[in-house]
Amino acid sequence: MGNRVMKISKQRKDKAGKKSMHLWEAVSIGIGGMIGAGIFSILGVAIQISGNAVYLAFIMAGIVALFSTYSYAKLGARYPSAGGPVEFLIKGFGDNIISGGFNILLWIGYVFALALYARAFASYAMTFFPNAHHIYLNVFATGIILLFTAVNFIGSKAVGESELFIVTIKVGILILFSLIGFFSITPSLLSPEHWPSVNNVLFAAAVVFLAYEGFGLITNAAEDMEDPKKTLPRALFLSVVVTIMIYVGVSLTVVGNLPISEIVKARDYALAEAAKPFLGMVGFKIITIAALFSTSSAINATLYGAANVSYIIAKDGELPKGFDRKVWGRAMEGLFITAGLVLIFANFLDLEGISMLGSSAFLLIYAAVNFAHLRIYTETNASPYVIWISIIGCLASFGVLAYYEIKHSPLTLVVLVLVLGGSFMSEWIYRKKTSRTLKSKTFP
Template identity: 75%
Template sequence: MGEKKSIGLWSAVSIGVGGMVGAGIFSILGTACQIGGNAVYLSFVIAGIVALFSTYSYAKLGAKYPSAGGPVEFLVRSFGSGILSGGFNILLWIGYILALSLYARAFAAYALTFFPDAPSMLLNIFATGIILLFVFVNFIGSKAVGRSELFIVTIKVGILVLFAIAGFFFIKPELLSPSRFPPVNNILFAAAIVFLAYEGFGLITNAAEDMKDPAKTLPRALYLSVFIVIMIYVGVSLAVIGNLPLPEIVRAKDYALAEAAKPFLGSIGFTIIAIAALFSTASAINATLYGGANVSYIIAKEGELPKYFEKKVWGRGIEGLFITAGLVILFANLFDLSKIAMVGSASFLLVYAAVNIGHLRLRKETHGNLILIWLAIIGNLVSFSILVRYLLSHSLLTLVFLMIILFFSFTGEWLYRKCTKREIKVRKNV
């Protein structure tokens, strides 16, 4: 019983903040600046607003149906035991795998800055090692996840806040001038891309069964974590573009935050931000691995992966953790995930749109506000359309990869059901 009540409000908030403030602000910021220019902070605000609208549905649904499955549970309850819910559940799991792989690569890249003469193979060693470390942490149990996440998040948020505050004192107003803003389309394209930096809020719902009083704790944790992250992203992005000319940001886009610290903190600033990047990406892995493992387990439990995946390991249902981690290590070591991050963003936008559409079907049970639900649906679908339009013009191969992922998710689900005749089992109300 104690294990089920092990995650309180601030541990839950830390899981959400940890899942969001990870590779997003460190790896995506440079690319976002390249597209959104000196108005990139507006892109973070727009993406944050889209995330907030979806947060409303997650809060309502999570409070009504607390489950380790989070959005998986919501989709099954909304659409029933069908290919639609199954396909979106698989798409969500793939999204987590892509995000985790990106975080692992980002952690490895920042770790490598401390070993400038090291062989490139060390990048793969770091990426694999950080995943294995948090497999062990997650194996210990949910209490270890909450405690370790709270510790890591406190350090990284403190460093980022100090960076933003210090940067404000050295901002060059001309670098932020609206006269230098790019076209509105670019700002919207950047917003669609940086949505990936917010997807982690949904991880809080995966911890609902381990929360103390989820009906109260879950909504508070969701809203708090998204508001905190919006403020962090806006503050940090303002400090970056206000201190570093755009060409220099683009030139150093893989480590834009660290480079932006040099004008006012010198070389020590670069090191401090690199350390913050290590903490941030590590905590994102910690939180996302916890949620992603739970997602893969609940998918197996409810009937969407082969029964072998339900096999107990040492008497505990943690096989989802091992399966997820194994696939993440494979992706992190074999693929370049810089552009695949866009596929991750698109995947989460579609899944969140599906959750909100499902909320419409359950609105009488959750007493949800119709206007807020529709705003969330529109925000997600418009953002997805904007991202597809950008990929069509700038990265056709990435768009093809996205189409393959979508085809695999739904066709794979259809084929598996046809072969096994297995159905999803919707649980009774908690």
């Protein structure tokens, strides 16, 4: 994700260094950040929980994301910085354990996302080897992480340079999938009579929030926009609204073409399975290949961009001077620590567990950004009431997800508590040992 923002930002400056990123270019960053590997992996889990009402879950999660978008829009317009949420946290909370701990949690959130992408890649790869032993799921997940760890270590730009092309292809495939599949929907499969309980829909909404976490990437490109005060808010809201529409279209097509029982059986590659009724095995293979490309590009982009920058900030206290592959040269251990954590989560947790951890982490991060905004809302001319609604939405979704984990996956909740405690404890210990401080930009 991160390298796509950096690459587009660099391309949109003329020789004189003039800022020249326009609205729809910024929107494409947000849509590309959200509509990635997550929809290929998380959809089956969401349908298992909410059944044929899954599209309602995507709408609810999208509404929560829209309210958080308000804070990101206001903060990004007032503090245009490549630091994005890290900058916002420091501005709101100051240089302390709270802002530092949440930055570490942000890094861990990207680790969860990487693990989810690796696990999804493995699940789709396994469809080419239907009789293979289950252990090969871990082999594929491990292999793809090791591959892109090597790519980042060597510094090859081959995959990064194709990132924007891959994003365009996968988004196009999802739109075509929705449009073609819409005409073969069986209305009875969408009947409200088959909806599960309201609680299940709420649980699913909290889980699929992870599929919206990428909208914040637009704020990282604010410095390169012609007029961030106008362009940034519009780009944020447009990207989330368009993404909601695509997610709803995809989910309706899936549950409208396959009985829930068949989707659950193939939950780890539900999108490909849903293509069979109207596109046959050719459609299944096309979606599978699209998923493999999507998860691969997401692993490369997240490992290169978001995860490494978050690690550098946590370690050094400031944003790297240059956004290029030399960033790992400043702290090469970060690459291996990040990859090592990803391998642990990808090999010892399933898609449902990883997606719950990822959604939980990002819901807390967005709640924290909103709390930070509440402390400085007079500087951004924001409405405290809207910010409070966003905070309540994020925390309520987190509470729903925590309750679901208690009932269905207590181990996931234990891991989450350890991660949360570890993030802030690590920040406290690191500050004591190094006297590292978090540095913020100065804005007029």
